[in-house]
Amino acid sequence: xxxxxxxxxxxxxxxxxxxxxxxxxxxxxxxxxxxxxxxxxxxxxxxxxxxxxxxxxxxxxxxxxxxxxxxxxxxxxxxxxxxxxxxxxxxxxxxxxxxxxxxxxxxxxxxxxxxxxxxxxxxxxxxxxxxxxxxxxxxxxxxxxxxxxxxxxxxxxxxxxxxxxxxxxxxxxxxxxxxxxxxxxxxxxxxxxxxxxxxxxxxxxxxxxxxxxxxxxxxxxxxxxxxxxxxxxxxxxxxxxxxxxxxxxxxxxxxxxxxxxxxxxxxxxxxxxxxxxxxxxxxxxxxxxxxxxxxxxxxxxxxxxxxxxxxxxxxxxxxxxxxxxxxxxxxxxxxxxxxxxxxxxxxxxxxxxxxxxxxxxxxxxxxxxxxxxxxxxxxxxxxxxxxxxxxxxxxxxxxxxxxxxxxxxxxxxxxxxxxxxxxxxxxxxxxxxxxxxxxxxxxxxxxxxxxxx
Ligand code: UDP
Numbered sequence: 001x002x003x004x005x006x007x008x009x010x011x012x013x014x015x016x017x018x019x020x021x022x023x024x025x026x027x028x029x030x031x032x033x034x035x036x037x038x039x040x041x042x043x044x045x046x047x048x049x050x051x052x053x054x055x056x057x058x059x060x061x062x063x064x065x066x067x068x069x070x071x072x073x074x075x076x077x078x079x080x081x082x083x084x085x086x087x088x089x090x091x092x093x094x095x096x097x098x099x100x101x102x103x104x105x106x107x108x109x110x111x112x113x114x115x116x117x118x119x120x121x122x123x124x125x126x127x128x129x130x131x132x133x134x135x136x137x138x139x140x141x142x143x144x145x146x147x148x149x150x151x152x153x154x155x156x157x158x159x160x161x162x163x164x165x166x167x168x169x170x171x172x173x174x175x176x177x178x179x180x181x182x183x184x185x186x187x188x189x190x191x192x193x194x195x196x197x198x199x200x201x202x203x204x205x206x207x208x209x210x211x212x213x214x215x216x217x218x219x220x221x222x223x224x225x226x227x228x229x230x231x232x233x234x235x236x237x238x239x240x241x242x243x244x245x246x247x248x249x250x251x252x253x254x255x256x257x258x259x260x261x262x263x264x265x266x267x268x269x270x271x272x273x274x275x276x277x278x279x280x281x282x283x284x285x286x287x288x289x290x291x292x293x294x295x296x297x298x299x300x301x302x303x304x305x306x307x308x309x310x311x312x313x314x315x316x317x318x319x320x321x322x323x324x325x326x327x328x329x330x331x332x333x334x335x336x337x338x339x340x341x342x343x344x345x346x347x348x349x350x351x352x353x354x355x356x357x358x359x360x361x362x363x364x365x366x367x368x369x370x371x372x373x374x375x376x377x378x379x380x381x382x383x384x385x386x387x388x389x390x391x392x393x394x395x396x397x398x399x400x401x402x403x404x405x406x407x408x409x410x411x412x413x414x415x416x417x418x419x420x421x422x423x424x425x426x427x428x429x430x431x432x433x434x435x436x437x438x439x440x441x442x443x444x445x446x447x448x449x450x451x452x453x
Contacts, residue, residue: 003058004448005033005123007113008151011131012042012098013077014282015355016153019223020131021053022248023151028058030445033122037112039064039102041075062116066108081280081372082287086398088372093283099206103136110140126451129221135213147451150217154354156224156244157183157382158375160232162211163239166204183231184386214240219447223248223354225430225437228361228423229382243440247358247427250337263306263334270304270344273417276407277339277365278349279308281356284372287315290398294370295320297403303327303346303411308334340365347411352376357383362427364420366390368410370398389420 006027010020017038028034036053043063053061075097079088117124127147130137141148152159164179177187214220223246226233236242267275278298280286286294286309295317298305304327313321313330321330336356340348340363349368350356357379360367367390369380383390391410393403410416430437 002123002452003031003033004126004445004452005035006127006129006448007035007037007116007125009037009039009064009109009128009130009134009137010042010151011133011153012039012045012102014045015353016131016133017042017045019153019246019248019355020151022250023129023221023245024053024059025056026245026248026441027445027448028056030441031058032445032448033058035060035062035116035120035125037062037064037109039105040066041098060120062112064105064109064112066105077283078285079283079373080285080287081290084289084397086290086370086372086393088284090373096202096206099133102134106136106140109137110143113140113144123452127218127448132210132214132220135209135216138213138216147218147448148216149219149221150214151221151223152214153223154375155357155379155382156222156229156232156236156242158354158378159211159214159222160236161378162207163236166208166211182235183229185381186385189381189385217241218451219243219444221245221444223358225427225435227426227430227436228387243444244430245437245440245444247362247431247437249355249358249362260335260338263329263331264338264342266329267306267339267342267344272343273346274304275344276301276303276305276347276349276368276411277307277345278305279334279336279356280351280370280372281353283353284351285310287311291315292317293398293400294403296400297407298349299324300400300404301407301411303407305329306331306334306339308332308336347407349407352379352383354379358427361387361389361420361423364389364417364422364424366410366413366416366420368406369393387419387423389416389423 008020008024010017024034024036053059075094077093079090080092081088113125125146127149128137128141129149129151132150132152138148160183161179168175180187180189220240220242222242222244224244225246226244233244299320307330309330310332312332337359340359345365347368348360348365352369352371354375367383369383369390369392371377371380380392384392391406393406429435432438
C-alpha cells in the first residue's frame with residue numbers, strides 16, 4: 001500500500017481555514033500527500049498560504065478561483081455588536097450568501113480535483129476531507145468515487161447539542177436539563193441550545209443540513225481532545241464515527257508580520273502575568289455602547305492591556321487612548337497564539353470563538369468571556385462550569401462596572417491558573433507520542449491507506 005493522497009477543502013473563513021491548515025500539516029508529516037484547496041474568499045484572506053504550503057514536502061496548495069456572486073453587494077463576515085445586550089447582529093454578515101455561492105461551485109470543485117489528479121506526479125485522490133459547513137461536497141466525493149470525511153470545526157459539545165436540539169421540534173426544560181447534565185453543565189443553564197437561532201427556519205435548515213451531512217461521512221474529525229470534552233465525545237461516539245485530533249491550533253500570524261514583532265517585543269518588556277489580552281476574533285466588531293462600556297471597564301480595572309481592535313480604535317471614548325497609553329497597546333491584528341504563549345499574559349478577554357478558546361486552553365490562560373454569537377455562549381458555559389478556568393460577563397446589559405468586577409475576579413484567581421495549567425498539560429499530552437489525538441491520527445492514516453485506490 002502506497003501513501004494516500006487527500007484533498008482538504010476548508011470553509012473559507014479565517015477560523016475554519018487555520019485549523020484545517022494544521023490538519024494538513026499533520027497529515028503531510030505523517031506521510032500522506034495532501035492538496036489543500038482554498039476557495040476564493042479564504043484565498044483573499046490569507047494570500048501568503050500559497051508560498052507557505054508549497055514549501056512543505058508532500059503538500060500542495062490549490063486555489064478554487066471561482067468568484068463570489070457580486071450581485072448581492074460586498075461580502076462581509078463581520079458581525080456587528082452595537083446594542084446594549086452585547087450580542088452580535090448576525091444578519092449584518094453575508095454568511096448565507098457565502099453558503100449559496102459555495103454550493104454553486106460544486107462542479108468547479110469536481111473539475112479542479114479531476115484536473116489535479118491528472119497533473120501531478122502523485123497518486124490519485126482517495127479521500128476528500130471537507131469542512132462540515134459544506135455538506136454538499138459529499139456528492140462531489142461520490143462522483144469522483146473517493147471517500148468523504150468531514151472536519152467539524154466547533155466544539156464536540158456543540159455538535160452533541162446540535163444533534164439533540166434538531167431531533168425535537170421544540171426543546172423543553174426537561175430535555176434541556178438532561179442534555180446539560182449529560183455534558184457536565186449545570187442543569188439550569190438555559191442558552192445551550194441557542195433556541196432563538198433554531199427558531200429561524202433558514203438557520204435551522206443550515207444547521208440541519210450540516211448535522212445530517214455528517215451522517216454520510218466515513219469519519220468525522222473533531223478539533224478537540226477526548227479529555228477536554230469527555231462526556232460529549234463519549235455520547236457522540238455512540239452514534240457517529242468521530243475521532244478527536246486536536247487541539248489543532250498553532251496560529252499563523254500570517255496577516256501582518258510587522259504586527260508580529262511589534263506586539264511580541266512590547267510583551268517582552270512587561271512583567272510576568274501582568275497583561276490583559278483582549279480580542280474578539282476575526283468577525284465580531286464592537287461598536288457604540290458595548291465598545292464604550294468595555295473601554296471604561298478596562299480603564300477602571302487599572303490593568304495594563306494589549307487590545308486587538310480591528311477598527312484601529314475608532315469609536316473609543318474620548319481621551320481613552322491618551323489616558324491609558326502608558327500601560328497599553330492597541331493593534332489591528334496580532335499573532336494570537338504566540339501572544340497567548342507569552343509569559344506576560346495574565347488573562348484573556350475573549351468572545352469565546354472555539355479556536356481562541358483552544359489556544360487559551362493549550363497555554364492555560366484564564367478567560368473573561370463575552371460571547372457574541374453562534375457557538376460562543378455554549379463555549380462560555382463550558383469554560384465557566386466544566387473547566388472552571390474563567391468567568392463570563394453576566395446579564396443582558398453590558399456595563400463597565402460589571403466588566404471591571406469580572407476582570408478583577410479572574411485576574412486575581414489563583415485556582416483558575418492552577419486548573420488552566422492542568423488542562424494545558426493534558427492538551428499537550430493528547431497530541432504527544434501515544435496521546436489520544438496521536439492515536440486517532442494513526443487510526444486516520446490507516447483508514448486513508450485502506451481507501452487508497
Ligand atoms: N487571531 C489572530 N490574531 C488576532 C485575532 C485573531 O491570530 O489579532 C486568530 C486567533 O488566534 C484564532 C482566530 O483568529 O485562531 C479566530 O478564530 P475564533 O474561532 O476564535 O473566532 P472567529 O474569528 O471565528 O470568530
